[in-house]
Amino acid sequence: MSKYQFNCIRYRHFLRTSNISQIPDFTKYCIGPVNEELAPYIMETMKAYPSNSKYINPQHYYHNRTVLVENYLKRSPNPVSLTQLAQYYDDSTKLTRTKIINSGKFVKEELVIRIAHKLNQLQQLPFNVVNNFHFVQVYESYYNIFESFRKYPTIRTLDDASQFADFIKNMLEGFNTLNLPHLIMGALECTILDLYPREKMDQLLSDLLRARISRRLIVEEHVSITANYTSGKEENTLVLGDIFQECSAMKYLLEASEESKKFIQDMYFKDIPMPEFIIEGDTQLSFYFLPTHLKYLLGEILRNTYEATMKHYIRKGLEKPEPIIVTVVSNDESYLFRISDKAGGVLHDDENLWSFGKSKERAQESLNNFHKLPGLQTVSIYDEVHSHNKYNPNLKSLQSITLKPYMHTSLEPMSYPSIINGHIKYETPLIELLRRSFRYKLGIGLAMCKVYAEYWNGDLSLHSMPGYGTDVVLKLGNLMKHTKKVQLDKV
Numbered sequence: 001m002s003k004y005q006f007n008c009i010r011y012r013h014f015l016r017t018s019n020i021s022q023i024p025d026f027t028k029y030c031i032g033p034v035n036e037e038l039a040p041y042i043m044e045t046m047k048a049y050p051s052n053s054k055y056i057n058p059q060h061y062y063h064n065r066t067v068l069v070e071n072y073l074k075r076s077p078n079p080v081s082l083t084q085l086a087q088y089y090d091d092s093t094k095l096t097r098t099k100i101i102n103s104g105k106f107v108k109e110e111l112v113i114r115i116a117h118k119l120n121q122l123q124q125l126p127f128n129v130v131n132n133f134h135f136v137q138v139y140e141s142y143y144n145i146f147e148s149f150r151k152y153p154t155i156r157t158l159d160d161a162s163q164f165a166d167f168i169k170n171m172l173e174g175f176n177t178l179n180l181p182h183l184i185m186g187a188l189e190c191t192i193l194d195l196y197p198r199e200k201m202d203q204l205l206s207d208l209l210r211a212r213i214s215r216r217l218i219v220e221e222h223v224s225i226t227a228n229y230t231s232g233k234e235e236n237t238l239v240l241g242d243i244f245q246e247c248s249a250m251k252y253l254l255e256a257s258e259e260s261k262k263f264i265q266d267m268y269f270k271d272i273p274m275p276e277f278i279i280e281g282d283t284q285l286s287f288y289f290l291p292t293h294l295k296y297l298l299g300e301i302l303r304n305t306y307e308a309t310m311k312h313y314i315r316k317g318l319e320k321p322e323p324i325i326v327t328v329v330s331n332d333e334s335y336l337f338r339i340s341d342k343a344g345g346v347l348h349d350d351e352n353l354w355s356f357g358k359s360k361e362r363a364q365e366s367l368n369n370f371h372k373l374p375g376l377q378t379v380s381i382y383d384e385v386h387s388h389n390k391y392n393p394n395l396k397s398l399q400s401i402t403l404k405p406y407m408h409t410s411l412e413p414m415s416y417p418s419i420i421n422g423h424i425k426y427e428t429p430l431i432e433l434l435r436r437s438f439r440y441k442l443g444i445g446l447a448m449c450k451v452y453a454e455y456w457n458g459d460l461s462l463h464s465m466p467g468y469g470t471d472v473v474l475k476l477g478n479l480m481k482h483t484k485k486v487q488l489d490k491v
């Protein structure tokens, strides 16, 4: 039997049975004692180290100890403020050669240290957890990033800094594409197997996601500052750098509403009556924010609201759908969006709404949907790690394989490379999210939004009045008030 055939069997096994990839039940495939053909694969699964792994091998412990523990873990990550990120540690807005070189040096050092601490966080997990089929791949991918950044030559000249900017663009494009789905599937499997408490699992995922947002911000600012300088710009005039923009609340709300309506039309039929969409309060509000994050947050929340409203309308046989009312409020510190519907409230029990791990039943449902995503089980991070290097010609094709499974799901924006015409656009594909199919409900929309809202000094809460409706309250910090605050993985 070829390895491919074996994987197919494993894959089918996931679909039919409990969807746990960790300990396959080999007796399902052969009556009587396990046969010789299967034996090597069983050995493979039971081995302490994955045989294809470049990092997790018998030398890993020593390498890890001398390099990671005794060196990088002794250094702490530098909390940074938004201004520091935009200006790169000098107070002037002038773009100079020295600033670009310093920026490159900082990004290289800082990313190695930050990823080292995340590796350490994974190493502190119970062995069963970090050795989970999905988590171990995230671990390996982080180790790979750690090694690549650590070994990257020192940045001395402007050329070095530009090349480094290209290198990190490639990193964003090539690695990491599977990390988020693997993290979530790992969390779901550990919940189902009772390997780790749900609250701790949520905390872990939230930590890793926030660290991811920070790393991307740091990388993005460097790429943008380098591109600006090399294209002849001498002054960095924007307060928070290129990636933050002034956003009109009304415009973003209306866009999110239109996207949700399209999704409802796809789900039902084109001429289905739509709920009235009313915006009240500070309708003229406009504020500095990351456009893609704002779109993502409002889009994700309104999708839920529209879906609940339409289901309620159909379930109750109402004459027309109940209206959706958004109230915008702002003060010096923050901006608040209250999205109110009369869709009968949340049907599921509350505590699982914010959880990546969920209750066992919900985790199983969510995991089942993950397993329905085409191709997911047949792609391993190991494939990617092994064929990737800076000049790797296979990168593109690997990418297309690894991306396919997430098309039109809530994971697509996180996995799709954020590169358009050679420039990274910060999480641009988050926008793609609003076009995803409703078929694959992964149940992580609210949990993800909470992480993003909290990152930006805000909050997300949901108040359900069973039998009546739901208020979802999204609060976002006024970033202009927090430009000088130094924080780690938060603004």
Ligand SMILES: Nc1ncnc2c1ncn2[C@@H]1O[C@H](COP(=O)(O)OP(=O)(O)OP(=O)(O)O)[C@@H](O)[C@H]1O
Pocket (backbone or CB within 6 Å): 304, 305, 308, 341, 343, 344, 345, 346, 347, 348, 353, 410, 440, 441, 442, 443, 444, 445, 446, 447, 470, 472
């Ligand atoms: N306004 C609302 N009214 C009623 N129920 C809601 C509302 N908003 C959210 N919910 C409930 O909360 C659940 C979780 O929402 P969440 O966005 O996290 O996941 P999902 O919509 O099920 O899946 P995904 O967003 O990943 O496709 C929804 O399934 C729905 O039952």
Ligand SMILES: [Mg+2]
Pocket (backbone or CB within 6 Å): 300, 303, 304, 445, 446
């Ligand atoms: Mg949702």
